[in-house]
Amino acid sequence: MEWVNAIIQGILIGGLYALFAAGLSLIFGVMRLVNIAHGDFIVAAAYLAYVVVAATGLHPLVSLVIIVPLSAVAGYALQAGILNRTIGDDLLPPLLVTFGLSVILQNGMLELFTADSRKLDAGLLDIQNFNLLPGVNIGYMPLLMFVAAIIVIAGLQYIFYRTSLGRAFRAVSDDGEIAQIMGLDNRKIFAAAMALSFGVIAIAGVFLAVRANFDPFVGPSRLIFGFEAVIIGGLGNLWGTLVGGIILGVAQAIGAQIDPGWQLLAGHIAFLLVLAIKPRGLFPRIDG
Amino acid sequence: MSDTILSLTDIEAFYGDAQALHGVSLELAAGETLALIGSNGAGKTTLLKTICGLIERHIGAMLFDGANISGISPNKIPARGIALVPEGRRLFPSLSVEENLLLGGQVDRRGPWNLGAVYELFPVLRERQHQPSTSLSGGQQQMVAIGRALMANPKLLLLDELSLGLAPVIIKDIYALLPRIVAEGMSAILVEQDVTRALGFADRFICLQEGRVALEGEPKAFTREQISQAYFGT
Numbered sequence: 001m002e003w004v005n006a007i008i009q010g011i012l013i014g015g016l017y018a019l020f021a022a023g024l025s026l027i028f029g030v031m032r033l034v035n036i037a038h039g040d041f042i043v044a045a046a047y048l049a050y051v052v053v054a055a056t057g058l059h060p061l062v063s064l065v066i067i068v069p070l071s072a073v074a075g076y077a078l079q080a081g082i083l084n085r086t087i088g089d090d091l092l093p094p095l096l097v098t099f100g101l102s103v104i105l106q107n108g109m110l111e112l113f114t115a116d117s118r119k120l121d122a123g124l125l126d127i128q129n130f131n132l133l134p135g136v137n138i139g140y141m142p143l144l145m146f147v148a149a150i151i152v153i154a155g156l157q158y159i160f161y162r163t164s165l166g167r168a169f170r171a172v173s174d175d176g177e178i179a180q181i182m183g184l185d186n187r188k189i190f191a192a193a194m195a196l197s198f199g200v201i202a203i204a205g206v207f208l209a210v211r212a213n214f215d216p217f218v219g220p221s222r223l224i225f226g227f228e229a230v231i232i233g234g235l236g237n238l239w240g241t242l243v244g245g246i247i248l249g250v251a252q253a254i255g256a257q258i259d260p261g262w263q264l265l266a267g268h269i270a271f272l273l274v275l276a277i278k279p280r281g282l283f284p285r286i287d288g
Numbered sequence: 289m290s291d292t293i294l295s296l297t298d299i300e301a302f303y304g305d306a307q308a309l310h311g312v313s314l315e316l317a318a319g320e321t322l323a324l325i326g327s328n329g330a331g332k333t334t335l336l337k338t339i340c341g342l343i344e345r346h347i348g349a350m351l352f353d354g355a356n357i358s359g360i361s362p363n364k365i366p367a368r369g370i371a372l373v374p375e376g377r378r379l380f381p382s383l384s385v386e387e388n389l390l391l392g393g394q395v396d397r398r399g400p401w402n403l404g405a406v407y408e409l410f411p412v413l414r415e416r417q418h419q420p421s422t423s424l425s426g427g428q429q430q431m432v433a434i435g436r437a438l439m440a441n442p443k444l445l446l447l448d449e450l451s452l453g454l455a456p457v458i459i460k461d462i463y464a465l466l467p468r469i470v471a472e473g474m475s476a477i478l479v480e481q482d483v484t485r486a487l488g489f490a491d492r493f494i495c496l497q498e499g500r501v502a503l504e505g506e507p508k509a510f511t512r513e514q515i516s517q518a519y520f521g522t
């Protein structure tokens with residue numbers, strides 16, 4: 001039962017990794033932009049939640065109704081104001097700029113919030129659980145996280161394949177030049193995609209903050225989990241990203257079960273194994 | 289004289305430092321079909337792209353429907369009433385047939401063309417509407433590319449090498465439908481390697497050679513030799 005328990009907890013954590021990864025996957029799919037600062041923006045969203053909760057006394061999950069729109073607006077502005085200038089045939093400028101943003105964000109958060117680690121209190125949700133099988137207890141919070149990941153990915157999938165905005169996302173990504181002469185303003189479409197990505201970042205940030213301690217420097221490690229989930233699942237495939245997150249979570253849980261020191265290593269090994277066997281990930285290619 | 293819909297004066301266009309057009313001028317009347325011919329690299333595609341705002345570095349005056357279109361951004365082009373069927377079709381591979389058509393129609397200009405009208409013109413597309421555009425044959429893909437441009441209800445349709453890579457019998461079918469496509473006062477510029485076919489269809493032609501106009505006029509005003517000399521520059 002210990003093993004079953006470990007695997008189930010691993011699956012649930014996989015949902016969080018998928019949340020870290022979904023925004024990354026979306027942005028890469030639409031504009032071939034790799035956002036190195038993605039993890040730091042998640043941490044920034046966690047701090048934003050911290051401030052909002054401290055100021056209003058709202059439950060962290062309820063604070064999402066404020067944080068998600070704020071974050072989306074910030075994402076739109078970031079893309080329209082800065083990142084659109086870096087987008088072109090060359091992949092390097094956006095990498096460099098987002099790397100710079102990552103450094104700025106980490107140090108900015110250090111100035112504002114110090115290096116002390118914080119956590120958001122989700123009250124009873126944090127501690128309550130139910131008994132699924134003998135020896136297997138499911139916490140409400142991890143379960144909620146997993147359900148949130150599924151809802152987020154299903155929502156993104158819906159937007160991508162069932163709405164005119166999603167049609168525009170795909171068209172711009174396929175052939176930006178022709179998309180323009182169909183009347184699409186690529187820059188606005190990119191900004192909308194970034195807004196969506198930042199909406200997901202906000203959700204990931206709040207869950208990050210309720211699940212564990214965070215400080216200004218945990219972003220890059222979240223970014224790694226996100227990257228690994230995206231690549232295991234296959235670039236640009238949203239459901240694949242969820243599967244990637246789950247594989248990562250389960251590998252870590254199994255590693256930790258063998259020896260607590262192996263937790264992270266096991267995740268990276270699983271990632272490398274998938275990459276060695278299927279270099280393009282398990283489910284490459286976007287399909288509707 | 290009928291109204292001029294498009295007027296280009298001394299257009300020069302550049303790719304980086306390389307100049308592709310060296311002072312091209314042309315006038316197109318409303319409802320007229322102009323064949324744009326010329327050998328490989330003559331600048332035909334470049335001229336169409338310049339009209340669509342896709343070549344950033346260009347000089348010269350471009351008037352469409354009485355308004356300046358030089359320097360306006362390409363995404364404003366369809367709303368003005370210009371649509372392009374690009375060389376090599378360039379459908380969106382991750383969009384279905386119908387989504388490709390809808391994307392062309394999102395400018396929402398009034399006119400005879402909508403999904404139903406396109407499906408009536410090309411019935412096979414209705415059967416394939418939910419398939420990915422890449423799963424279609426070359427001829428069917430060309431129909432989607434034409435339909436996608438028509439969905440914008442353009443006043444000026446730019447057709448770049450409709451016959452590229454298609455079997456002769458398919459080319460014949462598509463050309464048989466052209467009169468229905470460029471009907472109702474629509475103007476068109478038809479770029480084509482197959483000179484005989486293009487001249488047979490068009491009211492007037494322009495032959496480009498290395499980015500310059502080498503010959504222009506009505507097809508019947510010239511002999512084959514004169515045209516082929518302008519074409520090959522011999």
Ligand SMILES: Nc1ncnc2c1ncn2[C@@H]1O[C@H](COP(=O)(O)OP(=O)(O)OP(=O)(O)O)[C@@H](O)[C@H]1O
Nearest residue numbers: 303306308326327328329330331332333334335375
């Ligand atoms: N993207 C580009 N970058 C640099 N030069 C280009 C580019 N596209 C075209 N050219 C050059 O511009 C000139 C005109 O090319 P263009 O494509 O307009 O010719 P075309 O008449 O359409 O030829 P084809 O019949 O082969 O389609 C050629 O010398 C070509 O090499």
Ligand SMILES: [Mg+2]
Nearest residue numbers: 332333334375
């Ligand atoms: Mg060409």
